Amino acid sequence: MTDARPGRRQAIVLGAGFAGLVAARVLADHFDQVVMIERDDLAGEGARRGVPQSHHPHAFLARGHEILQQLFPGLAPELLALGACNAEMLSEVRYVFQGYPIKQVPIGLHVTLASRPFIEAQMRRRVRELANVEVRERWELAGITTEGPRVTGARIISLDTGASETLSGDLVVDCLGRSGRSSAWLEELGFARPGEDRVGSGLTYASGRVRLAGGAPSGDRTVIVTAVAGRTRGLVLIEQERGEWMLSVHGYGAGNVPPSDEAGFMEFARDLAPADVRQALEGAQLLGKVELFKVPHSTRRRFDKLRRLPAGLIALGDSLCSFNPVYGAGMTSAAMQAITLGECLVATQSRPQALPRAYFRAASRVVSQPWWFALLADFLLLEVSGKQPFGMPLIRRHLTRTLAAAEHDGELAGDLFRTIGMVAPITRLISLRSLLRIYRRR
Numbered sequence: 001m002t003d004a005r006p007g008r009r010q011a012i013v014l015g016a017g018f019a020g021l022v023a024a025r026v027l028a029d030h031f032d033q034v035v036m037i038e039r040d041d042l043a044g045e046g047a048r049r050g051v052p053q054s055h056h057p058h059a060f061l062a063r064g065h066e067i068l069q070q071l072f073p074g075l076a077p078e079l080l081a082l083g084a085c086n087a088e089m090l091s092e093v094r095y096v097f098q099g100y101p102i103k104q105v106p107i108g109l110h111v112t113l114a115s116r117p118f119i120e121a122q123m124r125r126r127v128r129e130l131a132n133v134e135v136r137e138r139w140e141l142a143g144i145t146t147e148g149p150r151v152t153g154a155r156i157i158s159l160d161t162g163a164s165e166t167l168s169g170d171l172v173v174d175c176l177g178r179s180g181r182s183s184a185w186l187e188e189l190g191f192a193r194p195g196e197d198r199v200g201s202g203l204t205y206a207s208g209r210v211r212l213a214g215g216a217p218s219g220d221r222t223v224i225v226t227a228v229a230g231r232t233r234g235l236v237l238i239e240q241e242r243g244e245w246m247l248s249v250h251g252y253g254a255g256n257v258p259p260s261d262e263a264g265f266m267e268f269a270r271d272l273a274p275a276d277v278r279q280a281l282e283g284a285q286l287l288g289k290v291e292l293f294k295v296p297h298s299t300r301r302r303f304d305k306l307r308r309l310p311a312g313l314i315a316l317g318d319s320l321c322s323f324n325p326v327y328g329a330g331m332t333s334a335a336m337q338a339i340t341l342g343e344c345l346v347a348t349q350s351r352p353q354a355l356p357r358a359y360f361r362a363a364s365r366v367v368s369q370p371w372w373f374a375l376l377a378d379f380l381l382l383e384v385s386g387k388q389p390f391g392m393p394l395i396r397r398h399l400t401r402t403l404a405a406a407e408h409d410g411e412l413a414g415d416l417f418r419t420i421g422m423v424a425p426i427t428r429l430i431s432l433r434s435l436l437r438i439y440r441r442r
């Protein structure tokens with residue numbers, strides 16, 4: 001009898017965060033068995049230690065939301081039934097991008113709004129329902145196992161009993177987040193360590209859940225005010241599940257660190273808020289404490305550029321590329337990488353050893369658009385460190401003109417949002433049609 005899935009009996013997913021969940025969902029279609037290893041206790045619905053960014057707003061881009069429905073059909077209505085809310089992408093989302101309020105018109109794209117732990121809990125429930133996926137919580141990764149240049153599994157330790165176990169796997173997927181270990185493992189195995197593209201933004205977030213006394217500002221379900229050159233501070237007010245909102249502020253550099261005490265935090269927010277949002281914040285009740293999170297830099301690990309890679313190991317999610325969170329691309333990029341992984345598993349079915357190279361190259365193309373978008377937007381602020389992209393003065397001028405035009409031109413605003421949402425290529429903004437709309441304006 002021939003094996004229908006040669007070399008694809010068991011996959012091991014390290015980390016059960018957002019990337020781990022979408023990866024496991026995809027791998028379940030290609031492997032007999034998928035085992036997820038997670039250090040945290042996954043019982044509750046609140047923010048957990050391993051994902052401290054859960055205290056901060058997490059919004060989907062349009063493409064990420066589409067993929068979530070594709071991987072977990074019916075999840076959006078389930079989330080709504082449990083208390084999440086739904087927003088039309090542009091008419092109910094106010095985006096003041098680098099000082100330009102983008103024209104709010106309906107563009108037919110919808111996203112679910114809810115806190116990260118709330119969404120993750122429901123995704124986890126759906127993954128646990130898959131017959132061939134086992135989620136092992138409170139198990140810590142101790143290391144990987146290898147055979148020559150091939151990764152063959154993982155060593156794990158139970159946080160409850162101290163027992164250790166070795167799991168064998170035909171594929172190990174590093175979904176350990178920003179602290180992903182694949183680069184170090186490659187080096188230990190005698191391969192080159194992948195280079196890193198790094199942009200230092202020195203960003204600090206401060207966020208708290210709030211109840212608004214008078215409801216939504218001007219009917220919007222999300223208000224995003226990004227930093228501008230000379231005032232590198234921003235604000236997000238976003239509706240969450242069960243009538244709560246998340247108020248979040250951020251600042252670039254040491255001089256813009258938001259305070260974590262309630263009075264200072266609210267003052268910092270009021271100072272950035274448009275008049276109607278300031279009014280909506282009057283009498284707002286802070287639920288719980290203000291949480292801080294520092295994001296010193298964004299990092300893209302260039303596994304795609306390595307000439308030699310070990311078989312049996314890939315990285316997905318923040319372990320491959322972590323973005324400046326202000327542009328909300330992390331979850332969407334991880335979801336797109338998971339889809340890419342599925343495609344590469346099909347393409348390399350008869351030669352599993354070719355998977356890492358095929359995957360890292362394809363995933364690099366997925367990562368490029370949001371990486372470049374964030375990089376260009378960050379460089380408009382002039383307060384980030386890193387190598388400036390070639391032609392920056394021209395790009396800066398074009399982006400600024402695009403934003404200025406999108407303040408009044410609904411069609412262009414829609415194109416801008418579709419591009420940011422990764423349902424349209426970034427080249428849409430330099431098409432002849434867009435150029436005419438942007439530069440014809442006086």
Ligand SMILES: Cc1cc2nc3c(=O)[nH]c(=O)nc-3n(C[C@H](O)[C@H](O)[C@H](O)COP(=O)(O)OP(=O)(O)OC[C@H]3O[C@@H](n4cnc5c(N)ncnc54)[C@H](O)[C@@H]3O)c2cc1C
Pocket residue numbers: 014015016017018019020037038039040049050051053056057058059060061139140141175176177178205293295316317318319325326327328329330331332334
């Ligand atoms: C402040 C902030 C705001 C953000 N806002 C947005 C947003 O609006 N939209 C968006 O799309 N993205 C946003 N992001 C990015 C988003 O959080 C990440 O892209 C996303 O969490 C990546 O998922 P991941 O699974 O790769 O990593 P993580 O979610 O960090 O998950 C890693 C998992 O690995 C586990 N783990 C780690 N080490 C071990 C070990 N040794 N053994 C076992 N398990 C281990 C952890 O417990 C955790 O469960 C934001 C990020 C930050 C910091």
